[in-house]
Amino acid sequence: xxxxxxxxxxxxxxxxxxxxxxxxxxxxxxxxxxxxxxxxxxxxxxxxxxxxxxxxxxxxxxxxxxxxxxxxxxxxxxxxxxxxxxxxxxxxxxxxxxxxxxxxxxxxxxxxxxxxxxxxxxxxxxxxxxxxxxxxxxxxxxxxxxxxxxxxxxxxxxxxxxxxxxxxxxxxxxxxxxxxxxxxxxxxxxxxxxxxxxxxxxxxxxxxxxxxxxxxxxxxxxxxxxxxxxxxxxxxxxxxxxxxxxxxxxxxxxxxxxxxxxxxxxxxxxxxxxxxxxxxxxxxxxxxxxxxxxxxxxxxxxxxxxxxxxxxxxxxxxxxxxxxxx
Amino acid sequence: xxxxxxxxxxxxxxxxxxxxxxxxxxxxxxxxxxxxxxxxxxxxxxxxxxxxxxxxxxxxxxxxxxxxxxxxxxxxxxxxxxxxxxxxxxxxxxxxxxxxxxxxxxxxxxxxxxxxxxxxxxxxxxxxxxxxxxxxxxxxxxxxxxxxxxxxxxxxxxxxxxxxxxxxxxxxxxxxxxxxxxxxxxxxxxxxxxxxxxxxxxxxxxxxxxxxxxxxxxxxxxxxxxxxxxxxxxxxxxxxxxxxxxxxxxxxxxxxxxxxxxxxxxxxxxxxxxxxxxxxxxxxxxxxxxxxxxxxxxxxxxxxxxxxxxxxxxxxxxxxxxxxx
Numbered sequence: 093x094x095x096x097x098x099x100x101x102x103x104x105x106x107x108x109x110x111x112x113x114x115x116x117x118x119x120x121x122x123x124x125x126x127x128x129x130x131x132x133x134x135x136x137x138x139x140x141x142x143x144x145x146x147x148x149x150x151x152x153x154x155x156x157x158x159x160x161x162x163x164x165x166x167x168x169x170x171x172x173x174x175x176x177x178x179x180x181x182x183x184x185x186x187x188x189x190x191x192x193x194x195x196x197x198x199x200x201x202x203x204x205x206x207x208x209x210x211x212x213x214x215x216x217x218x219x220x221x222x223x224x225x226x227x228x229x230x231x232x233x234x235x236x237x238x239x240x241x242x243x244x245x246x247x248x249x250x251x252x253x254x255x256x257x258x259x260x261x262x263x264x265x266x267x268x269x270x271x272x273x274x275x276x277x278x279x280x281x282x283x284x285x286x287x288x289x290x291x292x293x294x295x296x297x298x299x300x301x302x303x304x305x306x307x308x309x310x311x312x313x314x315x316x317x318x319x320x321x322x323x324x325x326x327x328x329x330x331x332x333x334x335x336x337x338x339x340x341x342x343x344x345x346x347x348x349x350x351x352x353x354x355x356x357x358x359x360x361x362x363x364x365x366x367x368x369x370x371x372x373x374x375x376x377x378x379x380x381x382x383x384x385x386x387x388x389x390x391x392x393x394x395x396x397x398x399x400x401x402x403x404x405x406x407x408x409x410x411x412x413x414x415x416x417x418x
Numbered sequence: 419x420x421x422x423x424x425x426x427x428x429x430x431x432x433x434x435x436x437x438x439x440x441x442x443x444x445x446x447x448x449x450x451x452x453x454x455x456x457x458x459x460x461x462x463x464x465x466x467x468x469x470x471x472x473x474x475x476x477x478x479x480x481x482x483x484x485x486x487x488x489x490x491x492x493x494x495x496x497x498x499x500x501x502x503x504x505x506x507x508x509x510x511x512x513x514x515x516x517x518x519x520x521x522x523x524x525x526x527x528x529x530x531x532x533x534x535x536x537x538x539x540x541x542x543x544x545x546x547x548x549x550x551x552x553x554x555x556x557x558x559x560x561x562x563x564x565x566x567x568x569x570x571x572x573x574x575x576x577x578x579x580x581x582x583x584x585x586x587x588x589x590x591x592x593x594x595x596x597x598x599x600x601x602x603x604x605x606x607x608x609x610x611x612x613x614x615x616x617x618x619x620x621x622x623x624x625x626x627x628x629x630x631x632x633x634x635x636x637x638x639x640x641x642x643x644x645x646x647x648x649x650x651x652x653x654x655x656x657x658x659x660x661x662x663x664x665x666x667x668x669x670x671x672x673x674x675x676x677x678x679x680x681x682x683x684x685x686x687x688x689x690x691x692x693x694x695x696x697x698x699x700x701x702x703x704x705x706x707x708x709x710x711x712x713x714x715x716x717x718x719x720x721x722x723x724x725x726x727x728x729x730x731x732x733x734x735x736x737x738x739x740x741x742x743x
Binding site for chain 1: 543620621622624625626627628629630631632633640643644717718719720723
């Protein structure tokens with residue numbers, strides 16, 4: 093067991109818009125240890141990005157209510173003054189955003205955009221050192237340093253994502269949050285980017301939170317996995333805990349795996365999870381997954397969130413595994 | 419880039435001649451015979467012919483136009499039908515007045531309007547935003563002549579701080595400039611606000627914050643530069659329309675600007691005056707447009723790269739890059 097780097101305790105986010113409440117994140121508990129890669133998996137709208145932005149402190153202030161605590165390296169991030177938070181953003185925690193096409197500022201050369209983050213956190217560094225640092229980082233992400241005077245529109249999508257990654261790793265952050273870093277890229281580039289991120293993680297010894305809905309990438313990259321559904325973490329554990337089919341799993345996790353194409357069985361159709369993700373303004377009572385759950389019990393439909401079934405590092409939030417007690 | 423600018427500048431004379439031809443044809447389509455208008459109530463055919471010859475109106479229309487162009491190039495815009503004085507003397511001294519009025523007003527508009535609009539966008543839906551919003555709608559809907567008269571009553575008649583009319587010294591510019599400015603400012607602030615709002619929710623703004631950038635830098639450096647394109651368009655267009663559009667101000671404050679002269683020329687069917695003023699206004703509009711285009715390229719690298727041919731390409735391309743564009 094390593095040292096705890098990030099700890100999220102009973103954290104919730106509610107957005108209010110036109111007097112309707114959106115429960116985006118509900119009572120999430122998460123820990124990330126130093127040097128560890130955590131995969132945060134879930135469908136669109138499960139609250140993954142909201143959780144990530146909460147860690148960065150970048151949620152919009154208007155109409156947003158948060159509850160619970162986020163601790164980073166012994167400091168409480170929730171309720172931290174903006175001025176202090178700025179010193180953490182980009183330096184200690186940084187984030188790779190989902191869409192490389194829009195994440196870079198179109199009117200500044202990419203080299204300047206990388207240099208910005210270095211200058212912000214090393215105000216005394218002279219310009220030559222900044223420049224050589226930029227060159228070094230661009231080389232790390234596999235882009236020729238000569239291209240630092242080019243603008244984002246002169247790069248392809250995969251190259252832009254490398255620049256976004258370069259900005260994120262420029263100050264050797266302890267925690268790197270990668271929000272679907274490969275979603276906007278095509279498959280061949282995905283593999284390159286993931287491979288590069290893993291190399292970088294090993295070189296810099298950072299912790300990583302990888303947000304994705306691609307279980308293949310998780311299996312490739314992560315040490316721990318947390319499955320999110322309806323703003324809750326329904327199952328979490330080590331990579332083995334989640335990917336070992338002989339262990340008990342949350343029905344949602346089983347559904348996720350079943351919906352992947354399997355090369356061993358030649359099936360005509362995939363087996364998707366029936367139904368749609370609940371809208372965060374109309375989350376169902378009881379277990380959030382019960383309307384879509386093939387093994388739904390009566391007690392799932394009402395009352396509290398099911399308690400956790402734990403087995404070592406493996407946690408499942410489901411009534412199914414408390415049958416004996418009930 | 420330079421090539422583009424030169425190309426645009428070469429276009430200017432042709433554009434001006436085209437505009438002149440258009441105005442010339444339009445004016446000649448109006449049925450009134452200019453020679454007849456200059457005649458006293460009783461006249462002989464000799465008088466008529468003499469006047470026509472004096473003003474070059476005995477020649478064919480195309481010939482008249484060519485003659486006009488040749489003279490205009492030498493800044494001789496002919497003789498006014500009404501006052502019988504050279505048009506150049508009547509019009510050219512008005513240009514600096516109109517230009518100065520428009521320039522000062524535009525600069526103040528930028529200096530006040532941009533920060534106000536930006537703050538509105540940053541604090542969208544706040545009390546400040548709402549107040550500015552209402553205020554700017556109010557300003558944009560005030561008629562200029564009413565505002566001018568009210569300002570004169572308060573600041574020159576009652577308080578006696580500034581002269582009510584005429585053009586002597588710095589003080590006499592204050593009221594005209596503000597009367598001119600306020601209605602434009604209302605609109606300007608709202609446009610800057612919406613240009614900023616378009617940019618402020620973009621992903622790259624979030625990226626900038628995620629770097630730990632100070633909020634002031636995020637707004638005034640990273641976001642504003644992106645919002646500049648529509649702001650430049652608006653500013654340039656406003657400036658061009660101000661040069662000829664100050665008729666009300668010139669009337670109320672007795673300012674010898676170009677707008678009043680156009681109006682006078684139109685009322686008198688005084689073709690040389692109309693043509694001369696139109697040319698001057700066209701020249702400034704084209705000039706403003708040219709500056710807008712150049713500023714576009716300065717601000718936005720994407721536009722710049724469409725202007726300039728790909729410079730020496732010595733960077734080795736990765737396989738993922740789409741080869742030659």
